[in-house]
Amino acid sequence: MAGSSTPSPGPAPTPTSQETRVSTPVDDLIARSNALGADPTTTNYAGGNTSAKGVDVDPATGGEVELLWVKGSGGDLGTLTPEGLAVLRLDRLRALTDVYPGVEREDEMVAAFDYCLHGRGGAAPSIDTAMHGLVEAAHVDHLHPDSGIALATAADGEALVREVFGDRVAWVPWRRPGFQLGLDIAEVARANPRAIGCVLGGHGITAWGATSGECQERSLEIVRTAERFLAEREAASGAHPFGEELDGYGALPEAERRERAAALAPVLRGLASTDAPQVGHYDDSPAVLEFLARSEHSRLAALGTSCPDHFLRTKVRPMVVDLPATAPLEDVLERLPALHEAYRADYTAYYERHADDASPAMRGADPAVVLVPGVGMFTYGADKQTARVAGEFYRNAIGVMRGAEAVSTYAPIDEAEKFRIEYWALEEAKLARRPRPKPLATRIALVTGAASGIGKAVATRLAAEGACVVVADLDLAKAQEAAAGIAGAKGADVAVGVAADVSDPDAVAAAVRDAVLAFGGLDLVVNNAGLSISKPLLETTEKDWDLQHDVMAKGSFLVSQAAARVLVPQGMGGDVVYISSKNSVFAGPNNIAYSAVKADQAHQVRLLAAELGEHGVKVNGVNPDGVVRGSGIFAGGWGAQRAKTYGIPEEDLGAFYAQRTLLKREVLPEHVADAVFVLTGGELSRTTGLHVPVDSGVAAAFLR
The missing domain is CATH 3.40.50.720 (NAD(P)-binding Rossmann-like Domain)
Structure with missing residues (x-):
């Protein structure tokens, strides 16, 4: 494979009139990442990661060196630039398998990635780096499409994946992201030579290919095939995945809906800011309103989200207002403090069930997502983007629930696993690296x-x-x-x-x-x-x-x-x-x-x-x-x-x-x-x- 002209993940030099610029692995990777990240049905903001392998010149030796370019921690595929890539020596990354201390200590491997870096600059390697480096294929995509996660969270997901894809897509049981998951996927790829990718239980999909174009085509094949399967099954069943319409829970007319949302928003924001001030986002999209109008919304909301990218932003489950859209506004306002108090007690109990002496302190017991039948969804974060993205992720979760319920029963990973990720030491370290808030942040x-x-x-x-x-x-x-x-x-x-x-x-x-x-x-x-x-x-x-x-x-x-x-x-x-x-x-x-x-x-x-x-x-x-x-x-x-x-x-x-x-x-x-x-x-x-x-x-x- 042709390499880039420099070891760092920057753009190649501008060609002269006498030469024709040759596409590099970095060029191909950025183009593929941006295309995949621009499509919300393929992956969501800051979700998923992509990589490419290739050969470059090591300036220290003058010889060739095999490298891995992979999206860095916290980046977004849709807006990814070369500066957002981590660049690692592939030989050193793969050598880590010889010193891997086992799943109980796999968090230590993230620090080891720093010793595999090549050149200066670049982004910090993410937890998924092992997945990209250990799979043999030159190009790898890891994505979180609603259709793929729907199969991944279905109670009989493994059987469904076999039914939909045969031996073209493999199944990998749930495992928390990390070095061991990279080993698992690499082994599945070796053991299934006909496979173009895999579905990760409770999580998402991974695809691979010999070229960037082939990898992208395979990612899209998995996503679109799953979409068609879910849609056909739902249509054939004749029943709505979210159950029957509930009397009085349908969407209010737009003007009335927005008037009520504006009346509820300050009270909800005040409650959601009990532990720390928050900025809010309001979403009254059809998908949200339809979900809240049907009989299964309460059961499904209580199960929470499944994909780690989702619940890290939405918390383990939302707060749901248990009154119909037709209830008087005064009744809803009067009900909110009690619902909030119950939510905080439930979240505190969740933390105390799973925390141990090594767990970070509880970050706050307020909801990140509040669902109001007939009105919509209110989401919260330390800034507007965080609040908006939390809403986007919960909308994705609604799509996941719909798909899973259309073909099976929605069965997300259990809350103990969610807690392990939400209060992961690595996640805590990422939060600690955030810049200090500006004086008027959240105002x-x-x-x-x-x-x-x-x-x-x-x-x-x-x-x-x-x-x-x-x-x-x-x-x-x-x-x-x-x-x-x-x-x-x-x-x-x-x-x-x-x-x-x-x-x-x-x-x-x-x-x-x-x-x-x-x-x-x-x-x-x-x-x-x-x-x-x-x-x-x-x-x-x-x-x-x-x-x-x-x-x-x-x-x-x-x-x-x-x-x-x-x-x-x-x-x-x-x-x-x-x-x-x-x-x-x-x-x-x-x-x-x-x-x-x-x-x-x-x-x-x-x-x-x-x-x-x-x-x-x-x-x-x-x-x-x-x-x-x-x-x-x-x-x-x-x-x-x-x-x-x-x-x-x-x-x-x-x-x-x-x-x-x-x-x-x-x-x-x-x-x-x-x-x-x-x-x-x-x-x-x-x-x-x-x-x-x-x-x-x-x-x-x-x-x-």
Whole structure:
């Protein structure tokens, strides 16, 4: 097999016009991995691994060396790059069989993989490295397709695999991932020369081939053949795998469903955050709703998931609300604390049944998945991506249960095995290697007027500090554009844009509902939306006055009120920040409507601090001086009006403001964002009712 031109897993050099670039094992492996990982029916996010073997030049000897390139620990097939591969010397990896101390000490072999690495850089080898290195074939895929796991978790899975594939696919009984499983699969491959792969009991599939294309074709053959078999059997049976429809458990109409989800989400998030704050994800996909509408959902949910990739993210089993969709919302809300208490007791008992002196401490007894008939699924994690992926994995688990029940009985691995993996020392070490969370990690922020200027700077800073951000603006397209720019490649896992006319109570309620459905709740609200009309008293119209007060005084009130309806039942405290102004205490000419409304906002801070304190909600304000550069207000005519008032060119306004301050420095949107972060980042946990000046020192605006 042709090797790559360098020993490290980087891209090959760009060919010159005189040469034709030859595909390398790494090229083929990345292309195959990305294709398989892009298809959710083949494997799920960060699930499975792939490998290729080939020959390269060892720079230390000048001779050829046989290498294994394999997806590293924690990587994702769909987005895999050469940097995500571990590169090992095949001779040293296979030599480990001579020193393997047996299944009771097989965890030690993961550390031994480090002594097999070739070259510099690359990813850390995963627990499945032995599977790829010990199988003789040049290319190996290990995947977690729903159809394959359905056969793997069927009570008579071995017989079904024989019926479906004959001797073309072998059966490997359940074994925890590790060195011994690699030995088992290698032996099965040697003993079954006609086999193209195997089904791993309770787990997934593995396929192999002489070329990358052959390996990919064989993986897909196993997946698609299993899919057809399951579908045909289900159709022939005439019965639904999940049983009969339950009266009152069907999906609520979409608008009603989402309204109820938004009402339940803060309470559920508060409960799921008992041990540690969580971000939420809501899923009302048809597969979830259909599962919950039928008679077997409670039995199957209690059995839990089976594939290690699934239950490491979903926990051993979900919390299921045992009331119909037709139950009054008040009854469901009243039922939730008792269900949560029972779940925590059950999970604690599970931990205590299986833990020994060497087990890591219990990580938390709250559910990662909550199922609500007629409404959908709520999932939780330390960030939005983790919460979303937990939902994706449980949706996969529903597909697995359906397939297994269509042809047999769903029989996942027992909970003792699940515990061994969930509280595996290797898994604990992987968690310990995670980077330290950012100050605002797990916090969900709603910023109004955030498509430009101060609001955008605040939203950008909060996201950079780890928050999930909802960019609210009157212009939906601009809000979505700003959110996309803030989030970058992480997309809706970090920021979403919503429309919000803050003077309209229905629009405000909708924006808060969208925030709750996007991230599970709300922790931090920044009242920034505003406008300004600079006119003398005699030129200020009633319309001018009403517009200013509708947007800023009434708007801030409506946003704070809607936010409090989430913050209070959620029970996790929170922050409300008003972007007020030095004008709230400073009297300047030709500015009656704006300055009066800013004084209104300033007193709202004090009033709400007094009222919401008992719920752990801090309310503070920021008083900037005129922010000229990057400001939508100033660009929209306010700058020209103020410049006229002071008798200076508009382009000199920022410098003019700076020169009248004690520090002689211009105030920019980023400086206001800094103040918002200081107030909400955790260091000022005992500060509420405060106004922070960000004005470079305007003595006339000093607080008294």
